[in-house]
Each structure stands twice: as structure tokens, then as C-alpha cells.
Amino acid sequence: MSYLFNNLSDVGALFGQHVMLTFTSLGIALLFAVPIGFLVANYRQLYTPITGVLGIIYTIPSMALYATLIPYTGLGVKTAMIGLVAYAQMILVRNIVAAIQGIDPLMLEAAKGMGMGKWQIVWKIELPLSVPVILAGIRIATVSIISIGTIAAWIGGGGLGTLIFQGLNHQHTGKIIAGTIAITILAVAADVLFRFIEWLLRPKIA
Secondary structure (H helix, E strand, O other): OHHHHHOHHHHHHHHHHHHHHHHHHHHHHHHHHHHHHHHHHHOHHHHHHHHHHHHHHHHOOHHHHHHHHHHHHOOOHHHHHHHHHHHHHHHHHHHHHHHHHOOOHHHHHHHHHOOOOHHHHHHHHHHHHHHHHHHHHHHHHHHHHHHHHHHHHHHOOOOOHHHHHHHHHHOOHHHHHHHHHHHHHHHHHHHHHHHHHHHHHOOOOO
């Protein structure tokens, strides 16, 4: 604990790197996951092959995935983000599909009866109604990215994992403890933040 309090500025800088890595990766992951999720939800024959591929990626150990990527994308933040975006897809896509498929079919039929087109239904019905469930998936994916993002330091991606790897390499227990505490604080804060957003967007009963 003494290392943490005596080096707050250094730990804070790594904390900021980890936050940036986490939410940049999450944003990019959503750019892929949202259209894939809506596509799979509307064409159910795609569910098994797409989730199967994403499931295989998700089960690959992070160090093995990064070791495979390094010869092609090099060391650094870019490779770290590629891995984090790939790992987040399984969680995000499955939640998006579950959210859309959980919408009452009668509501969709009513929208069609009112003359709404496919994209109108997506933007005005499916997306707003699925947001609370999608947020739950985003919360889980965020915590997962924070955890896996620790490995980013191994390939020069920065973040709080730097403290843990430095601590292991130099047998510096203080750095390991400081890194672990900071990562835990970040994960808990992210979880609380998204739970609060979920609560805000939860349908209120009159």
C-alpha cells in the first residue's frame, strides 16, 4: 500500500492510460457488435456460425492471441486494442441479439401495420426497447476489457498491467499490490457507472 500512496502521480498516469485503452476499445467494439447483433437477430440462420466463430475467439488465451498478432501488427496499443475488441464481440453480440429477440413480436407487427419500413422499425422500435439489455452487455464487456487489458502491458500497450509486470520482473510486491488495487477500483467504478445508467433507463412503472 505504501508504494501506491507514495507514487500516486505515476499510478494515476497508468490509470488514465487504462481508462483510455478500455473505453476506446469498447467504442470500436460497439461499432462492430451493434450491426452484427442486429443482422444476426433478423437473420437467425446466421446465429450459430457467427456466435461459433466469436466463441472460439473468446476462448483463446489472451497471451496466445497477442503472440499471434504481434508478427502482423507489431507491439503497442494498436495490437492491444485489436485483441480487446475481438474479446468483447462475443459478450456484446449475444446481448444485442437477446435484447432484440426479447421484444414482443406483436409490437413489431403493429409497427409494420402502421406502415413503418424495416429501418424505421430498427431505429424507432428495436433500438430504443433493446437499450437496457444492451447496456447490461456493455457493462459486462467493459469489466472484461479492463481485466484482459492488463495483459496489454506485456506487449507495450501501457495501462495498469505495467505495474504488475514490473512488480513480477523485479520482485516488487508493492507495485503488484498497487496495480491490483487500481485495476479493482477501475472495474468496480465501471460496473457501478453502468448499473446506474441501466437504472436510469429502466422502464418506470406508473
